[in-house]
Amino acid sequence: MTNKQVVGLGLAGAASLMLAGCTCVSGGFSDDVAFMKEHTPIILLKDGDAAVAVAPDYQGRVMTSTFDRKAGPSFGWINRPVIEKGLLSDEEKKGKLEEHIYVFGGEERFWLGPEGGQFALYFKPGDKFEFSDWRTPAVIDTEPFEVVSTSKDRAVFRRDCELTNFSGTVFKMGIERTVRLLDEAATAETIGIDLPEGIRMVAFETDNRLTNTGEKPWVPETGLPSIWMLGMLNPAPKTTIVIPFKAGPEAELGPKVNDAYFGKVPPEYLKVEEDILFFKGDGTRRGKIGIGPKRTKGVAGSYDADSQVLTVVTYNMQDAPYGYVNSMWEHQKEPYSGDVINSYNDGSPEPGAAPLGPFYEIETSSPAAALKPGETMKHVQRTMHFQGSEADLDGIALKVFGVDLETIKSKF
Structure with missing residues (x-):
């Protein structure tokens, strides 16, 4: 892999370049929570x-969620x-x-961008843009949040x-993060449809704020940070990721999808249509895609067709006068x-090597934060899981994604 192919690796890509194998057993929610409590404090939000x-x-990280604790x-x-x-x-x-x-995992974590480039936060001045020099800042890796x-x-x-x-x-930053469990009314308002009685669900919102606590403004010429939310989810053989997008000419809106992060994703893992794409989330082949702001x-x-679980992730769309960090x-x-x-x-980083997880990720980013001293940028993400009959889930899929479940299931 050349440096030019290492585009926004994030935790998954960079770590898988080095990790030879991993045995990461996950049980049900109660089992996962019991395990984690043996090693780190856990706050349990319940409804x-x-x-x-x-x-x-782990920086106020949402480790996992369930509709039946x-x-x-x-x-x-x-x-x-x-x-x-x-x-x-340090010696170890x-x-x-x-x-x-530290690849702790977790369903949603707070990170900062950009990762690479001349304004990178993961490379020190004078570093080479190579994995040997890449370091996740301790504040979003090993240091706790208050x-x-x-x-x-x-x-x-x-x-x-x-x-x-x-x-x-130098960026002097104040970070605030609120994790809130959403009730059925707030969830229904988010997706714009009342939930059928047979649906089981869990939903949470994170309100993430970044404040310039220094005395100088953050300007594009010397680099701008951004808020970056990453969610690591358990894959399944019949999990299909769905992302609707705006139709229109590339000259006006840019490419429909960026699928060159780890080399072009083959058609058996990615289907791109006029205003929607389908991407396998089975954890068997490494690949990454991106959707541009336009x-x-x-x-x-x-x-996940086997478990009949529909997952929806939304974020607060806002003006981005300085774009999104690269x-x-x-x-x-x-x-x-x-x-x-x-x-x-996720998948094998090279022939014969084990995957990092496996898992799949859904990520969202804030605009580049050109903040004056004392100013704050807010990025809000909501993650929702619905389980029920396909008849009950179909209305949610149609409302949120514009396609029914049979269409989703037929793509792979």
Whole structure:
């Protein structure tokens, strides 16, 4: 793999370049929570049977969720070996993946962009854009967020930090993150349709805020950060990722999809139509895709036909006068031409090697944050899982994605 092919690797891609194999066993929700509580504090948000598990020491990360906390499935991918091993000393980390990142897993985590390029936050000034120099900033990798408050349905976190990008620009940041369990009324309002009585569901919202706490404005010429949300979900043989987008000419809206992150995705894993795409989320072949800001409709999701679980992810669409950060691992001609929605399907990084998870990801990003001192940017993401009969789920799929379940199932 050349540097030019290493485009916005993120946790999944960069880690899989180094990881030879991983045995990551996930049980149901109650089993996952019991395991995690043995190794790290967990805040459990609850509403009836629905629950969301949040880890303060992992930056207020949503580790997993379920619609039945006693006997239901666990939607977030949990990397048990890394959690069990815990943090290593500097000497222990040498030559290991933990020198670069701790792959704890989790259904939704707070990250910052850009990853690569002249304004990268994952490379120090003078580094080469190579994996050996790539480091996830500790504030979004190993350092805890402060717990401000908790209640039955929400947890509030904060963190102040200082980061220096590849060009030497220093950012003094204030981070605030609120995780809130959503009830049925809030969920129905989000998707624009009343939920059938037979549906079981869990939904949560994260309100993520980035504040310029320094004395200088953040300007495009020296680099702009962004809020980057990544969700690692358990794959299944019949999971299909669905992303609707705006139809129209490429000259006006840009390409329908960027599928060149790890080499072009073959047609047996990606189907692109006039205003919607279908991407396999089975965890058997590594690939990543992206949707640009002129194409996005602010929604992505997936359907697991075996478990009859429909997943929907939305975010707050907002003006982006400075574009979206570009995470390509090279000096960039267009540092603010990045994608706003991404999806990743895990798989073997090379012949004979085991996948990192496996898992699949759905990601969203905020615009580039050109903030004056004291100004704040907010990025809100909602993740919703619905389980029920296909007759009950069909109306949700039609409303949110514009296609029915039979169409989704027929693509692969």
